Amino acid sequence: MSPEPNLSDPTPSDSxxxxxxxxxxxxxxxxxxxxxxxxxxxxxxxxALLAIADALLERRESILEANATDIEAARQQxxxxxxxxxxxxxxxxxxxxxxxxxxxxxxEDPVGEELGSRLLPNGxxxxxxxxxxxxxxxxxxxxxxxxxDIAALCLKTGNATLLRGGKETVxxxxxxxxxxxxALEAQGxxxxxxxxxxxxxxxxxxxxxxxxxxVDMLVPxxxxxxxxxxxxxxxxxxxTGGIGICHLFLxxxxxxxxxxxxxxxxxxxxxxxxNALDTLLVHREALEHLAxxxxxxxxxxxxxRADDExxxxxxxxxIEAVAAGPEDFDQEWLSLILGIRVVxxxxxxxxxxxEHSTEHSDGILTTSLERARSFVDQVQSAAVYxxxxxxxxxxxxxxxxxxxxxxxxxxxxxxxxxxKELTTYKWIGWGDGHIRS
Amino acid sequence: MSPEPNLSDPTPSDSxxxxxxxxxxxxxxxxxxxxxxxxxxxxxxxxALLAIADALLERRESILEANATDIEAARQQxxxxxxxxxxxxxxxxxxxxxxxxxxxxxxEDPVGEELGSRLLPNGxxxxxxxxxxxxxxxxxxxxxxxxxDIAALCLKTGNATLLRGGKETVxxxxxxxxxxxxALEAQGxxxxxxxxxxxxxxxxxxxxxxxxxxVDMLVPxxxxxxxxxxxxxxxxxxxTGGIGICHLFLxxxxxxxxxxxxxxxxxxxxxxxxNALDTLLVHREALEHLAxxxxxxxxxxxxxRADDExxxxxxxxxIEAVAAGPEDFDQEWLSLILGIRVVxxxxxxxxxxxEHSTEHSDGILTTSLERARSFVDQVQSAAVYxxxxxxxxxxxxxxxxxxxxxxxxxxxxxxxxxxKELTTYKWIGWGDGHIRS
Numbered sequence: 001m002s003p004e005p006n007l008s009d010p011t012p013s014d015s016x017x018x019x020x021x022x023x024x025x026x027x028x029x030x031x032x033x034x035x036x037x038x039x040x041x042x043x044x045x046x047x048a049l050l051a052i053a054d055a056l057l058e059r060r061e062s063i064l065e066a067n068a069t070d071i072e073a074a075r076q077q078x079x080x081x082x083x084x085x086x087x088x089x090x091x092x093x094x095x096x097x098x099x100x101x102x103x104x105x106x107x108e109d110p111v112g113e114e115l116g117s118r119l120l121p122n123g124x125x126x127x128x129x130x131x132x133x134x135x136x137x138x139x140x141x142x143x144x145x146x147x148x149d150i151a152a153l154c155l156k157t158g159n160a161t162l163l164r165g166g167k168e169t170v171x172x173x174x175x176x177x178x179x180x181x182x183a184l185e186a187q188g189x190x191x192x193x194x195x196x197x198x199x200x201x202x203x204x205x206x207x208x209x210x211x212x213x214x215v216d217m218l219v220p221x222x223x224x225x226x227x228x229x230x231x232x233x234x235x236x237x238x239x240t241g242g243i244g245i246c247h248l249f250l251x252x253x254x255x256x257x258x259x260x261x262x263x264x265x266x267x268x269x270x271x272x273x274x275n276a277l278d279t280l281l282v283h284r285e286a287l288e289h290l291a292x293x294x295x296x297x298x299x300x301x302x303x304x305r306a307d308d309e310x311x312x313x314x315x316x317x318x319i320e321a322v323a324a325g326p327e328d329f330d331q332e333w334l335s336l337i338l339g340i341r342v343v344x345x346x347x348x349x350x351x352x353x354x355e356h357s358t359e360h361s362d363g364i365l366t367t368s369l370e371r372a373r374s375f376v377d378q379v380q381s382a383a384v385y386x387x388x389x390x391x392x393x394x395x396x397x398x399x400x401x402x403x404x405x406x407x408x409x410x411x412x413x414x415x416x417x418x419x420k421e422l423t424t425y426k427w428i429g430w431g432d433g434h435i436r437s
Numbered sequence: 438m439s440p441e442p443n444l445s446d447p448t449p450s451d452s453x454x455x456x457x458x459x460x461x462x463x464x465x466x467x468x469x470x471x472x473x474x475x476x477x478x479x480x481x482x483x484x485a486l487l488a489i490a491d492a493l494l495e496r497r498e499s500i501l502e503a504n505a506t507d508i509e510a511a512r513q514q515x516x517x518x519x520x521x522x523x524x525x526x527x528x529x530x531x532x533x534x535x536x537x538x539x540x541x542x543x544x545e546d547p548v549g550e551e552l553g554s555r556l557l558p559n560g561x562x563x564x565x566x567x568x569x570x571x572x573x574x575x576x577x578x579x580x581x582x583x584x585x586d587i588a589a590l591c592l593k594t595g596n597a598t599l600l601r602g603g604k605e606t607v608x609x610x611x612x613x614x615x616x617x618x619x620a621l622e623a624q625g626x627x628x629x630x631x632x633x634x635x636x637x638x639x640x641x642x643x644x645x646x647x648x649x650x651x652v653d654m655l656v657p658x659x660x661x662x663x664x665x666x667x668x669x670x671x672x673x674x675x676x677t678g679g680i681g682i683c684h685l686f687l688x689x690x691x692x693x694x695x696x697x698x699x700x701x702x703x704x705x706x707x708x709x710x711x712n713a714l715d716t717l718l719v720h721r722e723a724l725e726h727l728a729x730x731x732x733x734x735x736x737x738x739x740x741x742r743a744d745d746e747x748x749x750x751x752x753x754x755x756i757e758a759v760a761a762g763p764e765d766f767d768q769e770w771l772s773l774i775l776g777i778r779v780v781x782x783x784x785x786x787x788x789x790x791x792e793h794s795t796e797h798s799d800g801i802l803t804t805s806l807e808r809a810r811s812f813v814d815q816v817q818s819a820a821v822y823x824x825x826x827x828x829x830x831x832x833x834x835x836x837x838x839x840x841x842x843x844x845x846x847x848x849x850x851x852x853x854x855x856x857k858e859l860t861t862y863k864w865i866g867w868g869d870g871h872i873r874s
Contacts, residue, residue: 380475
């Protein structure tokens with residue numbers, strides 16, 4: 001959701017170290033482990049999850065020690081406080097991480113469900129059974145909680161994982177993975193079900209992207225550069241997402257009081273995430289209602305970048321704003337900045353969204369049923385809202401119980417991906433000597 | 438399903454022709470057309486399909502003339518009779534193609550269905566609505582019927598298409614697309630809903646593969662080389678599939694009489710397609726029952742490539758067979774050849790399948806419920822059969838009404854892809870001033 005430092009540069013580092021990683025072998029082991037995981041019942045998988053939660057707490061000291069090493073090194077490298085905060089583990093965070101794993105154990109297991117079972121006219125019994133994807137690879141930032149999070153969700157759904165976290169979190173990830181491995185082995189499960197790629201050399205990322213023989217799905221969790229890199233170089237099917245240029249359209253007959261709260265919430269409640277608001281489109285006939293919204297935003301420290309018409313209205317009302325450049329409407333701000341543009345009506349608003357949205361989360365604020373319907377029908381974003389904040393696009397808020405990623409592509413899954421999106425299906429045909437005529 | 442000649446070589450031809458194609462513009466037009474198609478109701482789409490069927494017949498003469506030009510050129514280039522047959526159109530085939538389009542109009546339209554609508558605890562009404570993918574690109578062989586087929590299925594589901602058929606079918610495709618365009622325009626729909634890339638220069642394929650800004654899904658229909666090329670080079674999400682190394686395992690207590698018919702059907706009924714049998718695995722305890730199966734296959738002209746143990750048994754029974762090389766168990770034969778290998782039991786059979794299958798279609802012939810269940814649980818192929826021919830893996834046979842492709846990847850769809858697999862979904866949240874706390 002925020003940029004992965006430098007990962008958009010796939011050039012191998014010129015480290016002269018000899019290879020310490022055999023990715024091909026890791027892939028093979030992951031595939032073998034995935035075959036074992038695919039045959040487990042929910043009870044076994046849940047036992048393993050609870051054992052992992054226990055192991056995280058039992059190994060608290062070594063994990064926090066490893067994390068302190070990472071923090072110290074990152075601080076010396078000049079990592080910003082906000083990134084350091086994402087990297088940091090402490091006793092309370094570890095406790096909550098273990099609790100998250102226990103929560104995953106509580107979720108319903110989608111694997112094994114049979115869909116659309118039916119008897120074909122020729123007597124062949126046909127159904128589709130939900131099965132794990134197999135091996136899931138994830139590339140993400142220096143956030144040790146993601147390591148545990150993805151491992152747990154994948155284990156729950158019978159998938160093996162190949163994890164590549166940010167290089168600043170190598171020691172933490174090693175310690176976390178050691179805890180996970182110990183718990184898996186104590187349950188008689190293969191430690192290779194969860195593997196992490198700890199060598200910081202960037203060459204392994206490029207290699208990982210081409211491991212399609214062993215990996216079934218790749219989930220990048222990082223900025224636009226990482227997603228682009230994966231799309232360009234990966235031979236593994238990728239889930240692109242997590243980049244949100246999000247819009248709200250303030251219609252001429254919106255409930256303007258509520259609009260103030262919705263726009264504030266969408267922009268301010270957590271500005272650093274992908275479902276935060278980036279651009280407010282204002283119906284020309286609603287321009288007089290922009291001031292109270294803008295005042296609320298200014299009071300929360302939001303910088304306003306307005307097109308000429310909006311700028312005139314704002315300055316006329318004595319509200320500070322700067323002139324937007326054209327590129328300002330193609331920004332995922334991830335910070336307290338908002339683009340504001342005046343449009344002539346619904347049609348122009350939809351055109352703007354179609355041109356500038358990343359198809360993550362876009363909404364309309366209106367009391368007109370007709371225009372609400374038109375907006376919902378014509379905007380094809382992963383999440384489309386009427387009179388609600390864009391901030392709801394989230395596995396937790398949608399009641400999925402968990403979130404692996406937010407997809408903005410069209411294949412496989414869109415929007416928040418929960419446990420079901422970590423599965424695929426196979427067709428099963430039970431015959432009795434059936435041949436095709 | 439069978440190899441695309443040379444398409445695995447992506448080198449641009451050294452033709453010095455100036456660019457005749459603006460793919461970027463084609464992509465942009467396709468996207469614009471897709472937005473229009475996405476708002477159409479089923480009745481409008483069906484009217485357009487019927488108009489296309491009519492136009493194919495009205496323009497019979499120009500289409501058949503164009504096809505004759507292609508046939509003549511292909512014959513001079515030395516195209517084989519079987520490929521010429523796939524390229525050829527005649528009055529009867531055109532009639533049946535038009536009838537296929539009418540059949541598509543009859544199918545149920547999956548677009549617009551709302552899934553899992555529910556009221557969240559906070560009162561936000563959340564649902565997922567099935568919508569078109571947007572723009573679908575297809576790369577396929579010199580088969581003009583595929584042009585019409587994919588265009589019709591995509592139009593039915595509100596998708597625009599960018600079609601790239603084999604270069605030998607350029608004139609036919611132009612004529613077909615002209616008929617489709619005329620029908621679309623007569624219905625007030627954008628002709629850009631169906632575009633074909635007719636310039637035979639291979640450079641356009643490489644460019645098309647990177648058109649992810651405008652294309653949402655790429656469907657290659659061709660041999661392994663084409664699929665590999667797409668996976669390697671495409672930045673568009675690809676549906677990999679259509680390559681089937683298919684297995685049947687003859688268990689020790691199979692119904693051996695029925696097994697003769699099933700193996701014959703799987704191998705002989707249509708050997709050139711992806712769901713035809715490639716390898717027969719024989720339980721050592723069932724080796725004595727191999728002879729009748731092999732005799733039936735020999736009587737149908739099948740060449741048998743057997744491992745040492747099977748070869749001994751076959752020759753002992755006076756049945757002609759050749760010794761299999763190890764690479765013979767990694768072949769999609771697409772012809773009247775069958776690999777035969779003896780295994781020690783279910784476990785070794787499953788291991789062989791896991792190692793050699795392309796996860797297309799694999800089955801077990803047994804009367805043991807326990808082993809049938811084990812096989813079905815452990816083999817993760819797109820289609821898994823018990824006591825049935827592998828030949829059933831097909832949109833028609835599965836009752837999907839249509840087939841776009843057969844996927845063997847894990848993302849998005851597996852096995853035969855019908856109309857639903859040409860759709861995705863968006864989340865819709867209807868609120869009343871909802872903000873996230």
